[in-house]
Amino acid sequence: MFSRLRLKTPKMITQKLENLQITVPSAADDAPHIKNTCGRPNQAVTKPISLNADTGEVMVRKSTGKTKVRKGQSSDEYEHQRSHFFDVEKGPIWTPVGWMTKENPLQKLDSDPEFDISLKQARQKLISYCHILYYRKRYENCAQACENLITRLETLDGRKKVQKEIDELKQMLDHCQTHSV
Amino acid sequence: MSVACPQVRTLTKKNDPLHIIRTRKLTHNRPVTIAGPMVRYSKLPFRQVCRHYNVDIVYTPMILAREFVRNSHARMADFSSNENDSPLIVQVGVNNVTDLLRFAEMVAPYCDGIGINCGCPIKEQIREGIGSALIYNPDLLTSMISAVKSKYGDKLRLETKIRIHDDWDQTVELCNLLCDAGVDWITIHGRTRTTRSSVPVNLDAIKYITEKIKCRDVPVIANGDCFTMKDFQKILDYTGVDGVMAVRGLLDNPALFSGHDKCPWGALELFWHYAMEFGGLPHQLLLHHLHCMFESMQLEKNLHNELMNIKTTTELIDWFDRYFILKRADEDGFSEAIEIPYKNKSKV
Numbered sequence: 001m002f003s004r005l006r007l008k009t010p011k012m013i014t015q016k017l018e019n020l021q022i023t024v025p026s027a028a029d030d031a032p033h034i035k036n037t038c039g040r041p042n043q044a045v046t047k048p049i050s051l052n053a054d055t056g057e058v059m060v061r062k063s064t065g066k067t068k069v070r071k072g073q074s075s076d077e078y079e080h081q082r083s084h085f086f087d088v089e090k091g092p093i094w095t096p097v098g099w100m101t102k103e104n105p106l107q108k109l110d111s112d113p114e115f116d117i118s119l120k121q122a123r124q125k126l127i128s129y130c131h132i133l134y135y136r137k138r139y140e141n142c143a144q145a146c147e148n149l150i151t152r153l154e155t156l157d158g159r160k161k162v163q164k165e166i167d168e169l170k171q172m173l174d175h176c177q178t179h180s181v
Numbered sequence: 182m183s184v185a186c187p188q189v190r191t192l193t194k195k196n197d198p199l200h201i202i203r204t205r206k207l208t209h210n211r212p213v214t215i216a217g218p219m220v221r222y223s224k225l226p227f228r229q230v231c232r233h234y235n236v237d238i239v240y241t242p243m244i245l246a247r248e249f250v251r252n253s254h255a256r257m258a259d260f261s262s263n264e265n266d267s268p269l270i271v272q273v274g275v276n277n278v279t280d281l282l283r284f285a286e287m288v289a290p291y292c293d294g295i296g297i298n299c300g301c302p303i304k305e306q307i308r309e310g311i312g313s314a315l316i317y318n319p320d321l322l323t324s325m326i327s328a329v330k331s332k333y334g335d336k337l338r339l340e341t342k343i344r345i346h347d348d349w350d351q352t353v354e355l356c357n358l359l360c361d362a363g364v365d366w367i368t369i370h371g372r373t374r375t376t377r378s379s380v381p382v383n384l385d386a387i388k389y390i391t392e393k394i395k396c397r398d399v400p401v402i403a404n405g406d407c408f409t410m411k412d413f414q415k416i417l418d419y420t421g422v423d424g425v426m427a428v429r430g431l432l433d434n435p436a437l438f439s440g441h442d443k444c445p446w447g448a449l450e451l452f453w454h455y456a457m458e459f460g461g462l463p464h465q466l467l468l469h470h471l472h473c474m475f476e477s478m479q480l481e482k483n484l485h486n487e488l489m490n491i492k493t494t495t496e497l498i499d500w501f502d503r504y505f506i507l508k509r510a511d512e513d514g515f516s517e518a519i520e521i522p523y524k525n526k527s528k529v
Contacts, residue, residue, distance in 0.1 A: 045374070047318045048276045048310035056247075056279030060309050070309070073251055078283055081250055085287055086186060089253060092291055093261035095225065095459040121257050121461075128460025131494050135457045136509060172495040 105129050106148050143176035187290035189336045196268045196293045198238050198338050199365045202400045213237050213424030214438040216431050218272040225261050226455035234436040238268045243298045246275040246284035272296040276310035278328045285329055294338030300370045313344050313374040319355050323362040330363035342368040345386045353393040366400040382406040388420040402426050410440050433477040444477040446518040454510050464494050
């Protein structure tokens with residue numbers, strides 16, 4: 001309960017701050033001291049105000065001239081992201097030459113519950129797998145992979161979102177069949 | 182609960198960017214060559230192609246620290262790498278110390294240095310106090326540099342890529358402050374925040390600033406309008422800098438630092454190879470790279486128009502195989518051709 005309260009307070013403060021008539025300084029404020037600005041006062045150049053150095057919360061200026069608070073990140077939130085990055089994601093996406101064809105990612109789809117086809121990144125990887133087979137002129141393997149993937153994508157919730165991907169796979173399948181003849 | 186972080190990548194003579202900048206003249210008889218950051222385009226496949234052609238240090242595109250430390254999807258979209266992707270500078274867009282320190286902690290095990298973007302002229306970033314806004318905010322910029330250098334010292338290299346001010350003495354003043362804060366080297370793009378890229382880069386400004394901060398013993402890299410090795414030499418001779426960073430020039434011709442005045446066909450074959458091997462490059466991005474390289478090669482106009490109308494990667498592969506001899510990595514002569522190998526020139 002208290003943690004909820006703690007979360008709400010910064011939001012209230014944030015809104016109050018946005019409503020206050022605080023002006024985020026810009027480089028134009030330096031103009032009196034700076035010679036030769038060629039008539040360009042650098043008004044768009046924001047100097048953010050730090051609201052909380054521990055969380056990185058800053059106030060910046062919107063295009064309308066109004067202020068906008070960029071929310072900070074608590075230590076706990078950062079710890080969570082950091083451990084997810086190092087322990088779950090295992091750092092950045094690591095792609096040495098040959099990584100994609102080392103194991104068939106379509107098989108991984110059945111064996112690894114983390115590999116979720118509803119995620120764009122996962123679908124991109126699978127389509128990239130089809131592309132590399134096509135590029136290497138392994139048309140039979142590519143056709144199999146395309147067929148498999150089309151079946152899965154067609155039964156996916158929110159199919160409309162992936163229609164473009166299905167269309168490209170169908171086109172690739174069609175071209176594979178032409179090349180195989 | 183605190184987690185154990187992987188260690189910062191160890192810097193050796195092979196991957197320490199500062200060591201490379203300082204020693205290239207002795208070891209390679211030429212100053213350092215750098216592939217700078219390009220929004221969207223300096224992704225892993227392109228970086229790998231550049232490394233085949235005498236590029237010593239390569240940058241990632243600008244990654245926004247704020248998004249990277251908060252969002253796993255942003256991380257996946259923004260940063261991929263591998264063991265051959267070194268020396269690598271990860272460029273960051275940032276407007277506060279906390280985000281930068283957190284960002285540094287997360288990327289330091291996978292790169293050889295961090296570059297703070299103080300040159301991006303895009304309005305949306307400037308309003309956030311990111312990019313070239315930072316050259317007008319020396320207090321914030323130096324506090325970010327000091328924070329990173331106090332924490333990591335020489336274990337992690339830190340660079341700033343700046344633009345010039347209308348008043349060059351203001352840039353000199355800024356550079357002196359950056360040196361005081363402990364920056365490892367400074368890259369100067371010879372245009373102001375509002376100068377268009379069609380206006381020639383101001384080499385006089387770079388020369389002026391370089392001379393004024395020579396006594397600080399912090400290397401200066403020049404950036405802007407390097408399209409051939411002739412430009413490279415001209416920039417070096419005129420400004421007295423320690424090295425040159427090319428950006429748009431490399432996009433058209435990743436082999437420019439190898440002395441090729443136009444993109445060799447082999448570079449294009451390598452790009453195809455890496456783009457397919459690593460995967461994940463959206464079709465429009467792939468197409469744009471090929472378009473830029475073909476512009477440098479002066480591809481026949483009607484073929485170029487055809488290329489720009491191709492909607493899918495499958496069609497693109499077919500198109501290449503229809504008109505050109507596009508060798509794959511397992512074929513003899515892969516990546517060696519210079520001229521465009523048309524299959525049937527009479528059809529072109």
